[in-house]
Amino acid sequence: MTMELRCRVEDGTQALAADFASLAVEAGWHVQACDLCAGGCFPPRLRCPHCGSAKLRWTPVGEAATLVGVILVKGENPRHRPARALRRPEGYASGIVALDRWPDVRFPVLIEGEDAAIAEVGMRVRLGSTTVGSRQVPSGRPVPVR
Amino acid sequence: MTKDVGVVLAGLGEAPPSPGGSGRSGEAMTLTAIEAACDDAGLATTGIDAILKYSHDASISLQALAATLRCEELRFGLEGGSGGGTGPGLIDTARTLVASGAASAVLCYRTIVGNDWVARMNMPDEARPYYLDVVNYLRPVGWTGYLHSFASLYSEHAARYGTSREALGHVVSQLRANAARNPHAACREPLSLEEYMSQPPQIGPFSQLDDFAIGDVAVAVVVTTAERARQLGRQRVVAEVVATAQSHNAQPMTWFENRVLASTQESPARHVADELYRRSGLTPKAVDVAHLYDCTSFTFLHNLEEARLCERGDAARLVAEPGSLAADGLRPANTNGGDLAGGYSHGFRHLLEAARQVSGRAHNQVAKAETALVMGAQIGPTSGAILRRREIA
Incomplete structure (x- = not known):
């Protein structure tokens, strides 16, 4: 049930x-x-x-989604600083996805590591979780095109 | 729609931008701008009977201001909290008050202490409607501030139209060139496309060059009837408020889910622009000079399209034309450098510059400018206005 x-x-x-x-x-x-x-x-x-x-x-939310917005963040300036736990030399990307289960609903995800640099609008992603500091946040990993 | 009874911006005043941390207090700048606007109109501050201001400023409260100005009878007071969409919305409200007779001389103003404002902008704030729940849902996935939100919109625009950083560079370079002709601009140094491109992007496509120029600034206008302005006798030519419009559409609260781009037919700015053209009976071709909200380079670029000053997806080509945004260019726009290069006023200085243009008093004057368009942010809630030259002597 x-x-x-x-x-x-x-x-x-x-x-x-x-x-x-x-x-x-x-x-x-x-x-x-x-x-x-x-x-x-x-x-x-x-x-x-x-x-x-x-x-x-x-x-x-399900596991499948499509990226509709991507913001690669690399570096910082006095007016725009990432949260302390995200201040990494390699940077990260914030993504906005449209959910397969709910195509009209947009959902924010964090894209980390090498995935951040290759993420682009239209890419299929698999949703999951990652830990930032002490907090669990939604993540997205690009799905390789077969 | 309010019946047109000839509402005008009779007085213009400002405490011009100076670098953030200038030491000038918000209160002092506010009073400087207001006294200048009243003097410009030929109106004693005691004659102001309505005050409209932005919320979230570091200036004096509305009630304390009315007492300081010794307003004989304040009939109406209101703070607008629509961020970059507030400015023309204040004029819209002032116009309604004056046209209905509910007030006779409405003071509208915006004061920003630059560094204070930047701190506030990046501070999650539940009271700010257009930042709904950043704390709980956006900040955890790396949201860094307003630049982040506009970068998200850029990414969708770029995917759809092939927009590139070069286009943003052209915007910055052209508005810097306009600012160089404005002695009261915060950032007057020229910038070439090569210099722009040499700066690595930090937030999406944006480097610091794409972000508004920080300044301490106050801008004030006095709104009244053309007849009253004529009686006051200070100006011979003023800016008439031909049309105003606001949009508080169904999804004004969350930037990341905003359908600004998803809906190609209806965005808040497009809705406002179409209402302005419908109410004024004018077309985009009639706009002699445009003043578009430009807290980021992309905001300006996108607003060009949403205001129908070019086709969707064609703004990059327009700004790539050398000098296209100059006073003698193909599409004169943000002739004072805008907020991007002139100094951030939350878009309210655009109204001042538009009024100066149509009354022939701008530093970077567009020849024979009769009609000016002012647009707030391209996201909702937002607002806009069309001003037109009017001789009242």
């Missing part, structure tokens, strides 16, 4: 953020889905952006 993961919209956006983080540790990354219109959304909202319903539940 699949566990029903209700979104605690009555407790506000910080409660949603806390649930998003704890769910990631226990059961992987999730976005919101609406009971009424079946639409998906991210970042988490208090009402469905498609129909206004408060009946929202958490649903897994």
